[in-house]
Amino acid sequence: MSGDRARKPPTRGDYVAWRQVTTRWRDDDAYGHLNNATYYELFDTAVNAHLFEATGVNIRALPQIGVVAETSCRYFREIGFPEPIDMGLVVDRVGTSSVIYRIGLFQGDPEGEGAVAAAEGRFVHVYVDNERGAGDRPVVPLPDVVRAAVEPLLR
Secondary structure, three states, X not given: OOOHHHHOOOEHHHOOEEEEEOOOHHHEOOOOOEOHHHHHHHHHHHHHHHHHHHHOOOHHHOOEEXXXXXXXXXXXXXXXXXXXXXXXXXXXXXXXXXXXXXXXEEOOOOOOHHHEOOEEEEEEEEEEEOOOOOOOOOEOOOOHHHHHHHHHHXX
């Protein structure tokens, strides 16, 4: 990464679609902040919940499904239970057979500390044939219904 995005945490204005989730006691680790694995669960939820809602179909049953090819997370500050988390979603790229998402996690007052992301994830879906066995799934083009759901999130 280069430039300001490599150094500065993103702000709420960097995202297009939003959802809020509640935190649970079990989400925190022994140090009292959100466990690293929970961040990745939230990224997965943000992307797939958007796809379910925006397409209006069960994305698991499509002839082509998105599998996770890459994820990463940049951490900027601690967050955790009991406050809710706002998840912002934006799409960086829509390719022939893949989508690159960014998910910002925000906690706290949107006019104060919560105006800046506590963490940002990168999440890459690659579409494969859902009707083939798990070990033999060729990469395929995005379904039209998915393309229609993600293109409005391009920034």
